[in-house]
Amino acid sequence: MSKKVVIVGGVAGGASTAARLRRLDEQAEIIIFERDGYISFANCGLPYYVGETIVERENLILQTPEMMQNRFNIDARLHSEVVAVDGVQKKVTVKSADRGSYEETYDVLVLAPGAKPFIPPIAGVHSDKIYTLRNIPDADRIKAAVDQKRVHRAVVIGGGFIGVEMAENLCDRGIDVTLVEAAPHILMPFDDDMVTTAEKELEERGVRLILGDGVQGFAEQGAAETSEIEVALSSGTRLTAEMIILAIGVKPDVEFLKDSGLKFGPRGHLIVNEHMQTNIENIYAVGDAIQVIDFVNGSETAIPLAGPANKQGRIAADNICGIDSVFRGSQGTSIIKIFGLTGAVTGNNERTLRRLGIAYRVVHVHPNSHASYYPGASPIALKVIFDEKGKVLGAQAFGYDGVDKRIDVIATVIRMGGTVDDLKELELSYAPPYSSAKDPVNMAGFLAENLLASRTDLFVTSEIDQIDREKAVLLDVRSELEYETGHIPGSVLLPLEVLRQRLDELDPVKEYWVYCRVGFRGYLAERILKQRGFKAKNLSGGYSSYEIAQY
Amino acid sequence: MSKKVVIVGGVAGGASTAARLRRLDEQAEIIIFERDGYISFANCGLPYYVGETIVERENLILQTPEMMQNRFNIDARLHSEVVAVDGVQKKVTVKSADRGSYEETYDVLVLAPGAKPFIPPIAGVHSDKIYTLRNIPDADRIKAAVDQKRVHRAVVIGGGFIGVEMAENLCDRGIDVTLVEAAPHILMPFDDDMVTTAEKELEERGVRLILGDGVQGFAEQGAAETSEIEVALSSGTRLTAEMIILAIGVKPDVEFLKDSGLKFGPRGHLIVNEHMQTNIENIYAVGDAIQVIDFVNGSETAIPLAGPANKQGRIAADNICGIDSVFRGSQGTSIIKIFGLTGAVTGNNERTLRRLGIAYRVVHVHPNSHASYYPGASPIALKVIFDEKGKVLGAQAFGYDGVDKRIDVIATVIRMGGTVDDLKELELSYAPPYSSAKDPVNMAGFLAENLLASRTDLFVTSEIDQIDREKAVLLDVRSELEYETGHIPGSVLLPLEVLRQRLDELDPVKEYWVYCRVGFRGYLAERILKQRGFKAKNLSGGYSSYEIAQY
């Protein structure tokens, strides 16, 4: 007997479930309920549609209900909101634009309602000059306001991925953009010592950044058409604009499930097992609405990203059809374009590891995206985090080229449970336009190996303030020219090239905190000093990392 | 007591050994003997210097003897050829330009002499219009001839990586280039059903290709300055040019070792163990001159590439200093730029696996480099080879963007011993400018999983000729327009979108060989057909792969 599968939500998770289901079971009856007017659209493309990088609106729509019907024999019903789920009677209640309210029974139910923008309960937040961005109608509204030249100044609240993408895209449209972030830095998945690269790029491209300052309230001003809105910040700062983009995070879109008997996690996410099954039989859930296992540390988390949502949909379909597929958790691999810059991250950052009390080590390197002698090479700031046994826990990178590749390679190593020795050994493709004979990932592996073997000792920028100047000397081993162009206050110059000759100038009682531009010459100096009986350590990532962290 | 390490060859393997050695042992006496006038130069950049993509000659030189002295306290001696090795007395004989012939003792000897261009014993091969390319003087000679406008037509003999790079770079200089390859196809690491993409790109950019035709002899013609050289091919074809680039492969540069007692493999490579030790105590060898283990199939092979050479140098240094590092073999990851196109490969190809009698399965996919709705996406032709248990054995890709990333990710999975299930699960970075929610690597994993689970049966282009038209129907499930624009001869059109309605037109006795553009719709059709009781299989990679293989 053919089964009837009802799916709530018709985009990343829902549509993926449906498509895979049909391939596995030609007989099943498959119904998708979608509250909005579109299924299967490119959420991730919306900021670029506003920014007019994506020009054709229709390109945002991957599948229409007609295509779903013809290709997949799937009944996708638009403007059909599921308002209640009855897991005992196995039916859902649907509020439909054209058919009114009705019930639909199911053999299997799949919940893929996603997450919606979080709207804080603060004064004036319901103004029509305040926009959120989740779906095509949202993008249409924002774009219309921009197209009609009603917006000269915009304030983006929230420095997450969507906030930063919107800041860039509004800026691309010639709008004067201010981005406000309550935390000390934007883009939470990155650590403070890396993310300043992104902040610098934004500011250099004309986006004004206000960090560490929260929104207290909004107040509309002026007459209807030309009117402005004022944002009041905790610090007392007031900003005026014609448009506010509110992008301070998302929360599971699951209110309609509150009486369903389904179990939720501490932050309101649906709880599922590795087969995507909820606590109620025959009810599966996938996507932004669920809680997942952090692949690296095993804790419970939520990772609202399209890759996991799509994969979970496929896994749910497998299990519905008796195929034993499992979801082994998310590692939070993500990436963002910030004008010309790319930032990418995978696994855990220092903040997460500290919070969980997991011990870790860190290396910073700045190798070129490809062979330095081939035109167009640019440095990648790459940070790799690993445990005492060398197991890779996370990585972060910023740069203008080749960042996605390196983070994807490290994401792969993490997924396979690999160590820094694996990073070191990886045989990656090399010709001058693409990489170096020792790829940046190999380089990070070498350095990590040296650290774990105590061949090098590293210090990081934040430790510089704690140097006891009585006992330690901050030694710059770059050239005189580099030193004069800029150096860490209090440092003494002794270029690597003359270090061996001038060792007698050094005091064997003191500890030498060495640095160079990226860490390579510092490491050479450290090795010389140590083997000549001095105490020495090297600045991880060198002056480059220092400058990033200081920004 | 400090040890004395003598290194023969001062480039990739030799210089890497020396540098790591110094970091590990500040006391060691380190001498590099280099026959030529340069150490530590960018071999891989030479074609691009000829082509003037790399403009500054000095950029090709990474380290000079002076820099080696100042930074590493290493004594690098140029124009110093080691002509004999005495492993019993532990000394080498050196023929030096300035010091004449002398002996140098060692505690440890590292051999990194590399490989030299193979010069076939055919008539006229010693003409000064025939060039090979290994080092800076070679590049200088070729570039001088081009700069002086003495070259209007060039014939490149050999379609390996260096031959193809030279064809491109000479073409970039406005020279009329013909490339001759004796095998049926260029770029051996790729299989025949993939490499035609590269051949097409070369021809479209104006390089004339002559495949499956060998050189029989050369004959100089005309007066000295304006003179030409004629190439006679086995087929009878004769080509005339002012320059011949001979690039038919390399062989270990080890003649000076013939009386050393060192052991060589069947093709003349030095045999070493995983610590890079030769059969003679205290003699190590690294780089192009050695035989290595094929990481995928465990057989003996030689992989003359810079990445392995550099890593082997580091491993040799480690072992010399008592650190137990091992080289676990090469998987032959390599990459080439062919004008705008990129081709990359890792692991074993079908040819190798067939030769070794290893059973394998193959999938072809053509996903876009990034989200299709974001500008600039272009398809990647990706082929993945794996065994019956799903273990990934190799991959090949061609495309205009993102090829290096996908091959590096798969190279990582191979290195970690992973399967197609791992490809499927990998959590790679996704935002529209960089990838799709299901990365091309994931896609290949999905398809491979389906194949192994017999959810899909695939056929490849080369099987089409064997179809028994009595028993089987070649079914094109694309649109009418696509069919009319071009289809496989003898195929019948039945678009996917109307397949379910028109199933009664099909004959349940026949087997349906389905195809579409890339394989996706064909797969959907196959799934429908199979579940409705028909026998069906799908063309791997669809019409796109067919067109590539037919080229």
Ligand SMILES: Cc1cc2nc3c(=O)[nH]c(=O)nc-3n(C[C@H](O)[C@H](O)[C@H](O)COP(=O)(O)OP(=O)(O)OC[C@H]3O[C@@H](n4cnc5c(N)ncnc54)[C@H](O)[C@@H]3O)c2cc1C
């Ligand atoms: C602007 C933007 C940019 C993004 N960029 C990226 C990116 O670059 N990379 C990345 O990995 N991820 C990105 N994401 C996140 C990604 O889009 C989501 O992770 C993914 O879409 C989640 O899939 P889902 O199926 O869980 O939810 P959704 O795709 O949100 O789909 C849920 C659907 O369910 C419908 N629905 C909800 N409740 C009901 C109900 N009761 N009845 C009927 N229908 C209902 C909703 O209308 C919605 O259409 C972005 C998201 C946004 C908004």
Ligand SMILES: Cc1cc2nc3c(=O)[nH]c(=O)nc-3n(C[C@H](O)[C@H](O)[C@H](O)COP(=O)(O)OP(=O)(O)OC[C@H]3O[C@@H](n4cnc5c(N)ncnc54)[C@H](O)[C@@H]3O)c2cc1C
């Ligand atoms: C044109 C070209 C392009 C290339 N492109 C790439 C690429 O894109 N990617 C890639 O991975 N690889 C590439 N390679 C291959 C790469 O350069 C080699 O794999 C690598 O250099 C091998 O290192 P090696 O140390 O073994 O030998 P080499 O780098 O060749 O160094 C050996 C040195 O030893 C010296 N020598 C030899 N015999 C003696 C002796 N008896 N006494 C003293 N000195 C001696 C030689 O003069 C030579 O300088 C390319 C090679 C060439 C020639």
Ligand SMILES: CC(C)(COP(=O)(O)OP(=O)(O)OC[C@H]1O[C@@H](n2cnc3c(N)ncnc32)[C@H](O)[C@@H]1OP(=O)(O)O)[C@@H](O)C(=O)NCCC(=O)NCCS
């Ligand atoms: C498009 C969508 C409906 C999924 O549809 P889908 O049919 O699974 O299509 P995909 O393009 O993902 O293709 C994957 C399938 O095609 C198969 N496939 C891909 N290329 C193939 C080829 N060349 N040959 C054979 N099969 C192929 C894969 O194996 C897989 O099938 P499987 O799951 O049965 O193994 C759904 O992902 C969606 O709605 N996406 C838009 C929303 C979204 O994701 N938003 C967030 C990102 S912007």
Ligand SMILES: CC(C)(COP(=O)(O)OP(=O)(O)OC[C@H]1O[C@@H](n2cnc3c(N)ncnc32)[C@H](O)[C@@H]1OP(=O)(O)O)[C@@H](O)C(=O)NCCC(=O)NCCS
């Ligand atoms: C350049 C060459 C001399 C090698 O020198 P090297 O000193 O090993 O330098 P690399 O740039 O490879 O750097 C690697 C070292 O720096 C360390 N390092 C790199 N970045 C670092 C950083 N930011 N902080 C600390 N250490 C760093 C690595 O750990 C590694 O040291 P280790 O081997 O002791 O672990 C040698 O590779 C060479 O001659 N190359 C040119 C020839 C060639 O390779 N040709 C073929 C390709 S064109």
